[in-house]
Amino acid sequence: MNVTLRQVSAQAVVNEARERAYSIPIETIDVSRPEYFRDGTARIYFERLRAEAPVHYCPESRGGAYWSVTKYKDIMAVDTNHGVFSSSIDYGGIGIQDVKPIYRRDSFIAMDQPRHADQRKTVQPMFRPQNLDQLAQQIRERACKILDDLPRNETFNWVDLVSVELTTQMLATLFDFPFEERRKLTRWSNVATAAPGNREIIASEAAREAELQECGAYFRELWNERAKRPMHNDLLSMMAHSDATRHMDDDNLLGNLILLIVGGNDTTRNSLSGSAYALSQFPDQDRKLRDTPSLIPNFVSEVVRWQTPLAHMRRTALADAEVGGKQIKKGDRVVMWYISGNRDDEMFADADAFMVDRPNARNHISFGFGIHRCLGLRLAELQLKIAWEELLKRYPKIEVVDEPTRTLSNFVNGYETLMVRIPG
Structure with a gap:
């Protein structure tokens, strides 16, 4: 691969970031800055925190003061202690910045027990093994069609033609959403997760709210139709017919819809883009995978680790607690940086x-x-597995021709463009 100006520039940014990350006082580090994720330098700051301050207090950020938990074992301790560390929107939700009351939307990921379990179990049947077995054939047929239609001997955006298209088609199936309008789902996902001030996607918070209200109104019409018919095997019908969710108000409905749209879009979409990028960065691993296709399931897990498509989740302490030797006070924000825990050398050698x-x-x-x-998660893994089974059958080489442009977000760790070329 020829070295491009963008690649030279990206390396210069990384070099400058490394010098800065290790020279500034550690107490001034704010790893929540979205620009660190867009320029690919967040990992350098996490590297220093894991080594010097695994549980780190940031007194000031755009979202206010927060604790960063950066080591694998400490993240696990927080994530499994839901009695002390709350996800509830009542305390601010799952993002670093508190949800403003005027934008409050309940969803089961931002609920504590018992409401969380009641709403989650409503859609759980969609992801049971027997249902995934039925979806597998459809995923393969669509993957084959998408891959067969890719251009040869010309540069194209892998994110748009492969990653977005495959995941958006799957989302449309899960919701039984009008297939010809499926890119609305991609747009709503992007709008919901765009960092404040990201004018490339949203002009203002008011504009974000207006588009999400359009999303809610569109789905409410579909909901009303599903509620009148016998329950069907799609997420919207399941919610419309469940005692736990059938009486949701518009805000609770929209909250759960955004959760399912983002969850169904960003994990698979950015892992699929990340997989192509990773293999270009580690050509020996590309050869190993092609020589031994039976490694695909393990390769999928490694992609999801290495990419970490959602960078963090936030909790709020319901009581004083100790994490990694640090004293957390009741009411403190505690941010679990999955993207850092997955690069913890104490857990993953040469992470x-x-x-x-x-x-x-x-x-x-x-x-x-x-x-x-x-x-x-099993559906995400299934999509990635099938996509790469079919990719390896078709294309001996996928050339990444330039550095990707990354998403401006400290939550979604993804890509906007990944320019590739498939030799004819």
């Missing part, structure tokens, strides 16, 4: 390296742990 045969790749924490573990 920055991408290894398709990594023996403990499945121990990653990208899907979270405890009661809030990702509901659709």
Whole structure:
């Protein structure tokens, strides 16, 4: 691969960030800055925190003061202690910045027990093994069509033609959403997760709210139709017919819809983009995978670890607690940086390296742990597995021709463009 100006510039940014990350006082580090994720330098700041301050207090940020938990074992301790560390929107929700009351929308990921379990179990049947077996054939047929239609001998955006298209088609199926309008789902996902001030996606918070209200109104019409018919095997119908969710108000409905849209879109979409990028960065691993396709399931786990498509989840302390030797006070924000825990060398040897045969790749924490573990993780893994089974059959080489442009977000660790070329 020829070195481009963007690649030279990206390396210069990384070099400058490394010098800065290790020279500033550690108490001034704010790893929540979205620009660190867009320029690919967040990992350097996390590297220093893991080594010097694994549980780190940031007194001031755009979202206010917060604790960063950056080591694998400490993240697990927080994520599995839902009695002390709350996800509830009543205390601010799951993002670093508190949800403003005027934008409050309940969703089961931002609920504590018992409401969390009651609403979560409503859609859980969609992700049971027998249902995934039925979806597998459809996923494969669509993947084959998408991959067969890719251009040869010309540069194209892998994110748009492969990652977005495959995941959006799957989302439309899960909701039984009008297929020809499926890109609305992608747009709503992008709008919901865009960092404040990201004018490339939203002009203002008012504009974000207006588009999300359009999303809610669109789905409310579909909901009303499903409620009148016998229950069907789609997420919207399941919620419309369940005692736990059938009486949701518009805000609770929209909250759960956004959760399912983002969860179904960003994990798979950014892991699929990350997988192509990772193999380009580690060509020996690309060869190993092609020589031994039986490694694909483990490769999928390693992709999800290495990429970590959702960078963090936040909790709020309901009582004073100790984490990693630090005293957390009741009411403090506690941010679990999954993206850092997955690069913890105490858990994953040579953690920055991408290894398709990594023996403990499945121990990653990208899907979270405890009661809030990702509901659709098996579906995400299935989509990635099938996509790469079909990719390896078709294309001996996928060339990444430039550095990707990354998402401006401290939550979604993803890509906007990944320019590739498939030799003819």
